Amino acid sequence: MKLVLWDIDHTLIATRGVGRKLFGKAFEEVTGTVMREQAIVDGMTEPVIFRETADLHGIRSDRAMFEDFARRSADLHRLHAHELRERGHALPGAAAALAALAGMEGVVQSVVTGNIRPVAEIKLQVFGLDTHIRFPYGGYGEDHDDRAELVRTAITRTRHDHPVHRSRRSPHR
Structure with a gap:
């Protein structure tokens, strides 16, 4: 996964x-x-x-x-x-990217955001981008001040249900 x-x-x-x-x-x-x-x-x-x-x-x-x-x-x-x-918008390609990954076997999508979880959910729901996001696995602003810790939090939450394989992609790819 x-x-x-x-x-x-x-x-x-x-x-x-x-x-x-x-x-x-x-x-x-x-x-x-x-x-x-x-x-x-x-x-x-x-x-x-x-x-x-x-x-x-x-x-x-x-x-x-x-x-x-x-x-x-x-x-x-x-x-x-x-x-x-009315005033905001989903960024170009966001919905397509989420949908494309949702169609891939073994991929789970969530968020790491400085937003608190309820606001994160509302923001994505408003633009119809919440469908493929597993919110319980995310890392949110209320979890820690340091964003790097939010990534660790999300991985830990996800590992409770799924084994997670870490891979780092080159920023040049």
């Missing part, structure tokens, strides 16, 4: 500003402070983005505050799924 792990934002989908808007709303609702600026998001996990954004606003945050933020963020993504669908 081979495990294929996908990132979500800028790999499978683009939210075209909706993700940032919903982050800002959840941030304000949890901290009581309007988000004037957001920490760097590319390659970061939600807890890190939240913590660093709070720091930019002079707010001391803790895990409980992040968990409140995560719940509110998931609620807002559900409530604004229509806006995400």
